[in-house]
Amino acid sequence: MKQKIHNFNSGPAILSEEVFQEASRAVLNFNNSGLSILEIGHRTPAFIDVLQEARQLVKELMNLNDEYEVLFLHGGASTQFFQIPMNLLDRFETAAYTDTGVFAAKAIKEAKLFGNINVVCSSADKNYNYLPKDFIVPDDAKYLHITSNNTIYGTQWKVFPDANIPIVADMSSDILSREIDYNKFDLIYAGAQKNLGCAGVTIVVVKKNILGKVERDIPTMMDYRMHIKENSLLNTAPVFAIYVAYLNLKWLKNTGGVEQKEILNRKKSELIYAEIDRNKMFTGTTEIEDRSMMNACFVAKDEKTEKSFLEYCKEKNIYGIKGHRLAGGFRASMYNALPLESVEYLVRVMQDFESLS
């Protein structure tokens, strides 16, 4: 018997029950082929169909125009931190980076190995709990790098900075969670394990015309052009992770697409932030105007309360509520697949905890 758990984990994160059911069945018998999804060739027609449909769903859900290619790659977003400058930035060129969190800072560190990095803004002074507003993006930088949502500290760009240069965005934690104009970006990347699927695959959406403009030799596996040429089958693809992403994208489309998910995500985040602000035991840690719809971060009024709320959540089958080790406190991650009921439940648990104290 599976007990009901409310999963607020920051990633890998909850997916819909029907995705779990279908993925589980495919491990035994994929598409009624008599074979497991784990033992079929990545170049078989059945899997090429999955890959092609997944690619098409990404294009459709993001409303991408024909200038874009959708790639399913290995290595996680952390590999993109160096793969992007390796492909886009020559040794003596400059790229503009925004320093708005731990992962943004990691992207900066890796990019420095490949060219000059101009950090155009930073919120490190206040433990990344806000997003910088007044800064200039230079017109002569090769590209601007931005992290659309800060998973660890819970900030999210509501309006993206103005830039006359290509924009590269790490959207690992909020891709397809809200309606934005994805065509404004020249490269978008996201580890799958939050809003897209399970861990083990990374989606890269790239405008073809920004590629092929650096002089360095790029290893084959790191060259986006090679992956485009081979339709994400340059080597053995992470078959199962792509299949789960495909199931999840299909689920997303069939349950109203990004439009409906944004409505739901807004409702969930309003509910939790209202409770954080009301409840005497807790305080939100993020600048109100920059609060993320995906990750709500808060702390308890003291250490004892923190410990005891963690214990209480455990008793109540609330999973993954502990804050990141760098941020402390609590974090409720509320990606697309987290039902409204789980947030309503957490709010009641927070209220009960307050009244018991």
Next chain:
Amino acid sequence: MKQKIHNFNSGPAILSEEVFQEASRAVLNFNNSGLSILEIGHRTPAFIDVLQEARQLVKELMNLNDEYEVLFLHGGASTQFFQIPMNLLDRFETAAYTDTGVFAAKAIKEAKLFGNINVVCSSADKNYNYLPKDFIVPDDAKYLHITSNNTIYGTQWKVFPDANIPIVADMSSDILSREIDYNKFDLIYAGAQKNLGCAGVTIVVVKKNILGKVERDIPTMMDYRMHIKENSLLNTAPVFAIYVAYLNLKWLKNTGGVEQKEILNRKKSELIYAEIDRNKMFTGTTEIEDRSMMNACFVAKDEKTEKSFLEYCKEKNIYGIKGHRLAGGFRASMYNALPLESVEYLVRVMQDFESLS
């Protein structure tokens, strides 16, 4: 109803039915936690246990001494083609490479981006259908790179070349399929999707003392030392693929370990090669003394026979028997999890096909 298929696919490849069953269950409810393996955090104690046990099983099954670290990485063996020279070979140093197949040649191509490559032997002259015997491995090269088993053309080193320098081996298609002294190697790598598990994770076994000896800056995700330091949790690990590898390693140990698998693999390969040599419709393509226990390659006597045997296999529920697009003909891949019965069945099908012709 799942029909019985005999899966001779070259990879992703067959795993044992109990691995499929357990993996399928874990997608619904991992370790009776009420959560799917796809939604649990990669830093949770339950998954760290899986990772630690998987690492321990690799060490035990390979009889590795304490100088080795076992890493579970993203990117496939193709990423190792450049990651290895990036970590081990400085710009003006030389590494020795053996050119014994398509993947060996790819490894050479990528390594050339990082230093001087001395190709010490090649069997490209005869379409890689044999292994070179008389060649010298220079004592002053940084390392020797070897591909232990050629998946596409079906050759396998029975005795490894003598070398007084570190040996790096791509064992993607025969790791843990036979008893060899793994401690003779300084770095061993293998994509999981043949003998180790499903696609989406790569195992790297590395002797710590060969690392840290190059001058170039290495991106964090490409630096073996960083993965060692973080116990393969430098970023979000491919959780499910590691879990499947763990299940498969456990199955391997519980069914007699490498010793028993070698006996079985020998039996399977003797059976198929005997039939290839006996059957008038087929001819083996590989030098007899270099024949692989993993991948048996053969061709039909003419094009018409080739087509009609492929059709016949399809009717008989034999999957994955078509040769690689570069090699043509047929290939029966017989990794650890392929039961003897499947090879006996294929032999009968070959005999029936001959008598019907």
